[in-house]
Amino acid sequence: MTTPQALDLSLLDEDQRQAVLAPRGPVCILAGAGTGKTRTITYRMAYLAQQGMINPTNVLAVSFTTRAAGEMSDRLKRLGVGGIQARTFHSAAMRQLQYFWPQVVGDLPWKILPPRERYQLIGRVTRMATIEPSKDNVRDVSAEIDWAKATLITPEGYPEAVQRFSRKPPAKPELVAKAYAKYEELKASPEGMALDFSDLLAHVAGAIETSPGVAEQFRQQYRTFVVDEYQDVTPLQQRVLEAWLGPRQDLTVVGDANQTIYSFAGATPDNLLNFSRTYKDAVVVKLQRDYRSTPQITDLANEVISKATGRMAGTRLELEGMRPNGPRPKFKAYESEPQEAAEVAAQILKLIRRGVPESEIAVLYRINSQSLALEEALADAGISYQVRGGEGFFDRAEIRLAIGELVKASRRTDLPDDPVQVTRAALAGIGYSSQEPEGAQARERWQLLDALVGLVEQQVATMPGITLTGVIEDLQQRRANKQPPTVNGVTLATIHAAKGLEWDAVFLVGVTENLLPFRHAIKAGGEQLEEERRLFYVGITRAREHLQISWPLAKNPDSPANRKRSRFLDGIVPSLQASSGKSRTSRAKACRVCRQPLSLAAEKALGRHEDCDGGMEEGLFRALRSWRAQRAKEMGCPAYIVFSDITLTNIAESKPRDNADLLSIPGVGPMKINNFGAEILQIVSSHGA
Known part of the structure; x- marks a missing residue:
């Protein structure tokens, strides 16, 4: 066996070296974003x-x-060190419980409660607690039980804790507490114990705390501990860590209170903030040299977090950007969400042309329902994308169910002719209402359904006279035109889902009051509002070189401009007028052949009735399809991403002579013209148009 090569500590900066060379014992590394904490x-x-x-x-x-x-683990192996166990809390607890269970409990069987069985059990106890067992309520009760257990709160203590922590349960706290108590009771049976993931941690801590033999065995095996992301440790996880340690102090923790964004799940930075008080002889090292982001981005991040209040504000780290200077962050106000999405897509195309890989670009937002306009704009621009931590908007179960309800409604003959009114009524049965609900799961479902209602409103505004059947056809066409997510594409993600990741270019969108900070945090104030500031900070620090922050002044082009830029930009960004991007021409309302009104969405996209002769030249259409196939092959994308068949048909019939003519064709926007305009006009010209 060869001796590993000595480490080259000259590769570390002064602060990193201080942390590495600190003696065994309690060490706290306060590591800002991009400062090389894992290294x-x-x-x-x-x-x-x-x-x-x-x-x-x-x-x-x-x-x-x-x-x-x-x-x-991979980095340790590259450094020539094997044998160290690197695991998640739950993975470590699972392994330990499998080993120690017979010593502590005996022959009583146990198993991890599978997700489906757990959902069914929580549905059962939800009904027993006289809470409406809707899907959203069951999920919210589940989340409340998880939070309570992570925070070491018993069913008896839950109602008081709800008030203390400003929780928003899906039902009266006493009823949720009843469901929680029943859940704990029914997990045990004569056949054995069913354990959830919180139980893994609780049983491991309990075994070590109550059994001297188990404690001695474990502490003989593990004597040195390292905890990453210490600001996200829950009280239950801290209990496990303290059981692991016992009276020893051989502990290294690393964290950043500025990046505490999971308090809703029970995480608390208190253990990080109190580390030097808990361990009087602790070595505390600050890492503030940021090797990820340019000085322009770190300066903005520092300015945002400098306005924080509360205890965590006193421990803030000030990042020092170590990369070469880069472009200044951009700030943009847009007239509406669709315009913001279209302009962001245009900016992404510019970055791609300048050589920034699609996989090194991300668009980040506060809540999942914000992805709709972005998905459409990116697909329209021919840009591959993936939705991280979730499915595309039209692939989400809630939206599939909602469209199914619209299809059912379209078969009835006793409903009014107003698609928006019918949509609101049809979606009421699956969770939509005029007011946003309180529970987290119900709220997310409502936000998705509200985004769909907004899309229907937009369809009615841009296509007067459209029927509900036409709305459904248009929705299905939009769904069909979505490119499947690909790992090589631009990333769409909530800021929470982006934690721990980084990209060359980041677009933070929808940065308005009631979104960032979120309306419930504004209402609660205090620490919840500060967590929204930290969330904004985390979003900013995901960017290496390019950063744009934007906000729409209205939901749709015809909506009131009543949205306000986030308070987190006050004193940082001057008042801006909304950028006016050139929008695509709206779809035709009358047939260009017979001049009669068009009713179907597909006919409006085509610009004529299906039985009206558009005068298409077959040779030109074949040439356009052949060109499209070649371009799609070169781009590595489906053909419809270049142009749909309907758009090619429109081009072959109208025979455009310049970009203005092209822009008048539904399905052709400014980005398509930038990408393909010259080639299309050349093909049309070569066919004698």
Whole structure:
């Protein structure tokens, strides 16, 4: 066996080296975004191992995601260190419980409660607590139980905790507490114990706390501990960590209170903030040199977080951008959400042409329902994308169900001719109402349904006379035109889903009051409002070089301009007039052949009735399709991303002579003209138009 090569500590900066060389014992590394925290803690473990200060097989390193734990393991192997266990809290607890269960409980069987069985059980106890067992309520009760257990709150203590933590449960706190108590009761049966993920942690902590033999065995095996993202540790996870440690203090933690954004799930930065009080001899090191972002981006991040209030504000880190200077962050106000999405897509095309890979670009937003306009704009521009942490808008179960309800309504003959009114009524049965509900799951469902209602309103405004059947056809066409998500595309994600990731270019969109900060945080104020500020900070620090922050003044082009820019930009960005981007020509309302009104969405896209002769030249149409197939092959995308058959038919019939003619064709916008205009006009010209 060869001796690993000595670590080259000159690759570290002064602060990173201080953290790596700190003696065994309590060490707290306060690491800002992009400051190399993973490199620092892996170098620290490798250094201690190579100096003979620790045995790698006695080290347990825990993180919050399997991806992060895997990255830690890979880096340690590259540094020549094997044997260190890098796991998530739950993975470590599972392994330990499998080993210690017979010693503590005996022969009583146990199993992890599968998600489907857990959902069914929570549905059952929800009914027993006289709470309406809708899908949203069941999910919200489940989330409340998870939060309570993570926060070490019993069913008896839940009602008081709701008030103390400003929770918004889906029903009266006493009823949720009853459901919680029944859930805990029914997980146990003569056949064995069913455990959820919180139970894994609780049973491991309990076994070590109450059984001296188990504690001695475990502490003989693991003597050194490393915890990543320590600001996200819940009280339950802290209990497990303290059980692991016992009276020992061989602990290294790394975290950043500025990035605490999971308080809704029970995370608390208190343990990070109190570290030097808990461990009087602790070594505390600050990492503030940011190797991810340009100075222009770190300056903005520092300015945003400098306005924070509360205890965490006193421990803020000030990032120092170590990359070469880059472009200044851009701030844009737009007239409406669709215009914001279209202009962001245009900016993305410019970046791609300048050589920025699609996979190095992200569009981040506060809530999932904001992805709709962005998905359409990117698909219209021929830009591949993936929705991280979720499906595309039209693929979401709630939207599929909603469109199914519209199809049912379209078959009835006793409904009014107003598609918007019928849509609102049809969706009422699956969770839509005039007021946004309180529960988290119900709220997310409502936001998605409200976005769909907004789209129907937009269809009616731009296509007067459209019927409900026409609305459904248009929705189905929009769904069919979506390119499947691909790992090589632009990333669409909520800021929460983007935590721990980074891109060359980031667009933060929809940065308005009631979204960022979210309306419920505004109402609650205090710490919830500060968490929204930290969320904004996390979004900014995902960007390496290019950053644009934007906000729409209205939902749709014909909606009142009553939205306000986020308060988090006050004093940072001057008042801006809405940017006016050139929008595409609306779809035809009358047939260009017979001049009679068009009713079907497909006919409006075509610009004529299906039985009216558009005078299409077959040779030109074939040439256009052949060209499209070649371009799609070159771009590595489906043909419809270039142009749909309806658009090609329109081009072959209208035979445009210049860009103005092209722009008048439905399905052709400014970005399509930039990408393909010259080629299309050349093909048309070569066929004698």
